[in-house]
Structures are given as structure tokens and as C-alpha cells.
Amino acid sequence: MKVYAIAVNTFKEVIRDKIFYSLVFFALLILGMSVIMSALTVGERAKIIEDLSLAGISIFGIIISIFVGIGLVSKELEKKTIYTIISKPIQRYEFLLGKYLGLALVLLAYISVMTLVFLVVLLLSTGVLGVGLLPAVLLIYVELLVVTAAALLFSTFSTPTLSATYTLALYIIGHLTSDLKGLAAKAGAESAKAVLEFLYYALPNLENFNIKGKVVHDVPVGAAYMFMAAGYGAFYVCALLLLAALIFQKRNFK
């Protein structure tokens, strides 16, 4: 009930913010552009629209995750609205969880609306019914949940700017972790090797959530893979939130 109340309030907070709308607007713009691009390029029109749209939905989702995610807690601290919450019969981790779920809800709404628009655009412009793309959308959402949890974690102990930097770094490295392993194999110094290997195992491999190319080119993705990927994401979300809660519990609210 309390967590739900915080989540709903967070949902309202984001939904009533102009920045959110401009991001959604740009994401829709990308969908529109994909249709124009597909008309100008040679190749299969449907595949171009699918490629661009899925990438657009993913990128703008990430931007929302990072930039709204880092503000979830820091805004409450900066405006001191957190004072009236923590003085109520609510545990700090409940507050944190509520903030997280609120943004997760916003992202769910975002991705649902975008996907719907995308599928309609695709159907109208090419006659293709793109339901086969839905697994990719699902994993994009899982990735957004992981990135949001990371943004929340960083914002429990650092400034918004630093949190954004860290989260962005995590996102980029998260898509390059297979390269990390390669680098580790090649690294000369033992210490460098150790650090790279540690990063490889500690950081989430976000490529696991990227099946966009596969679905667009009709490469089958099994249910087992979907479950594995979702479980992998859930594990990271839980770990990141747990760490965030531990740090948040110790904080003095200035």
C-alpha cells in the first residue's frame, strides 16, 4: 500500500513533467522518420522501419531511464520533500522501491504506447503485421529496468551529474562486455587482466537483451532464451536495488 502510494505519486511526477513529453515526442519523431527513410533507401522497406523504430524506442527509453532515474531520489533530497515521507511510518527501502516501481510503470506505459504506434505505422505503410517483434520489445523493457536500477543506485550516493555519467558508462560498457573478455585475454599485466575480468563478471552484459537484429531478420529466438534473459535481468535489478537500499539506509538527509 505504501510502496504503491509512492509508486503512483512518482508516476504522476514523471507524467506531469514537460521533459518526459519532449522525450516521447522525439521518440515518435524517430518512428515517423523511419517511414520516410525507408522510402528513400533501397532495401526491404519493412526491415528498415523495424530496425530504426526498435533502435529509437530503445535509445529514448534508455535516455528516460537514466535522466529520470537519477532524479528520482536526488530531486526528493534537493527539494526536501523526502523529509515528509521518511517521517511517516515507512521504511527507507519501501520509499526507494516505490520510486523505482513508479518509473518502471512510466517506462511500461512508454514502451506500450510506442510499440503500439510503431506496429500501426508499420502495418499502414507496409502491410506487415509485426507481432514477431514483440520479444525484442520485451527485452528492451528488461534492459530499461536494469539501467533504471543502476541509475537509482548511483543516485543514492552521488550527485545527479556523476550518477548520469556512471549510468551512461555502465550502459556503454554493458554493451561491450564481450570485448572486455577479449581485452582481458590480451592484457599483458596480471593486474589489468584481473580488473578487466572482474568487470566482465560484475557488470551486466546488456547485449543479452539485444535481440533486435534477430527478430528483424526472422532468426528464431526460443522461449528458453527469453526466460534466461528475463531471469538474468531480474537478478541484476534485485542486486542493484538491494545495494541501493543498503546505502540509502545509512544516509543522513541534509
Place this chain on the structure above:
Amino acid sequence: MAYIHWVHGEDMIRTENLCKVFVSGFLMRKVPALTGLSMEVRKGEVFGFLGPNGAGKTTTLKILMGLIYPSSGKAWIMGRELGDVDVKRGVGFLPEHPYFYDYLTANEFLDFYGRLFGLGRADRRSRSAELLRQVGLERSGDVQLRKFSKGMLQRIGIAQALINDPELVVLDEPMSGLDPIGRKEVRDIIIGLKDKGKTVFFSTHILPDVEVICDRVAILVKGELRATGTVAELLGGMGAKAVEMTVEGLGEAETGVLSGLAANVMVRGRQTVLFFDDLDKAGQAKRLVCRGEGEIVSLIPHSPSLEDLFLKEVRKGEGA
């Protein structure tokens, strides 16, 4: 609501040797904000927590509300040691310079806080309406808080603190930033709470508000408790009453003697104003004037005010 956690005989608030040291800035400078605060607030009283800016009042309240952790020492609310979240069911808190979710309307705002207490929909509705009426915002229920004036925000903040019908109400500078009418309204709300048997613990540096409504006060200066007790007790300790005497037509010799008795002398044209800090000397002076040519124009007794005590305590530390 039946969330009364108070155990008979327990203090509503008790602190024992509470200390807080802030570590601030790049150089990790240590700022002691609270040095061994021990005090208690009893059930049903209005307790004024006084002190100049930077005395450590907000720090104390933040520790009590679980927003920051003490460096050392202990505290209990309604008999439960700090960290027990459940006890907050019976507590209401208004922070200093409150800032609220400005994208919410007043109704949504109160509804949200009602949910944090697990109140049902009907309860939240009736409670919100009642509180909006109580703080004089009944016509602003559907207005977003971003359109509220400072005084309105302070009032919705108080409403928020009372949403759970708390036994203990903690207010940080509830009168600051308000005009005299707003201050009077806050005073009336505090008195109303006391009449309902609630305990009110509030901090302030605005003294005239305090004498009238507080059962007991504490004076905090530089993180240290300087005095605590009822207003009468504290002022009793201030020593004898002072007297201000205005006389006319004094001879030179008389003026000399009188000046010796008075603590302070001011000449205003034909009149001389004498201040005496004890009644005996004032009596002696009065007899002297009556025997001679002079005439007493006025004789005004001054009871020491809380402000005098406050200033005395604040100055003590400065060696002034």
C-alpha cells in the same frame, strides 16, 4: 484512529546525551551541531524549543524523525527507541521551509500522505476535507501546490502533519515566514491541538509567540541546552523585577544620589528616566524624591521577559 502508542507515564520525547557532529566540505571539517542534549517532552504539553539560528534545533528534530542519525546518544519517542518506524503512526511532522510535490493538487497531496498511513479511501476523503477546512484552504482543494503562496504552503504543510490525527506533533519553525495573521492562525492550531490532548513540540526563534502558548520551553544555544522549564520557572530565575521611574524637577544633589542607586539613567529634557534592577533600590529612590522638590511622573514595573532570558543565554557564550 486508535494508534496510541503512548505507554502511561512515558515521556512523549526523551533524549539522552544526544550528539551530532557534521563532517562538511572538502576538508572534512567537523561541525559540532549538538553537544549532549538531554531533555524530555511530557504528554499533553506544548513545548517550545527555542534557540537562535544555527543552535541545532533542526538537527535535533531531524534526528528524532529519523532523517539523520545521531553521532552518539539515545532518544525515545513514546517510549520506543529511535529507528522504530512503527511509532511514527502516532507522529506528525512539519519540516522547516517545507517544499512539497508542486505537481499535486491540495486534495491529491493530502490523499497521498493518507495512503502512507494506510488510511482507507473514505477516511482519506473526510480527513482531507476536515483538515483543509481547519487550515482555511477549503476552497483550494483542486489547486496545484505550485500555485500556492508561502503562507498557503505552510498551512497545507501543517495539514499534512495532522493527516493521521497524531498524538505527537513536531513542527520546525511553524511560524517563520508568516505574517502576524498567519502566525496567529498557527498559534490557534497549536492551542486547538493541546485542547484535544495532543502533545506539540515545536522549534522557533520568534519569541513573542512562545510565552502565550507554551507549557514548557527549552533554550538551546550552540548545540547546548541552556535552560529548560516552564516560562514562569525560567523567568523566576532571572532575579527581581526591574522598575523604570520617570521624575521631574530634581535638584543636582538628588540627581547625584539617585544616579548612584539606578542601574541606568537617561535625561530627556526636564525629565530624568531611571532604571532600577531591584525593588529595594527603587523604593529608596522613591522616598528620596518624595522628600525633596522633585515629583514622580511615572513608575513602571518591568517583568523580565523570555526575550531578556533568551538574550542573556545567547550572550553568555560570547563573553559579553
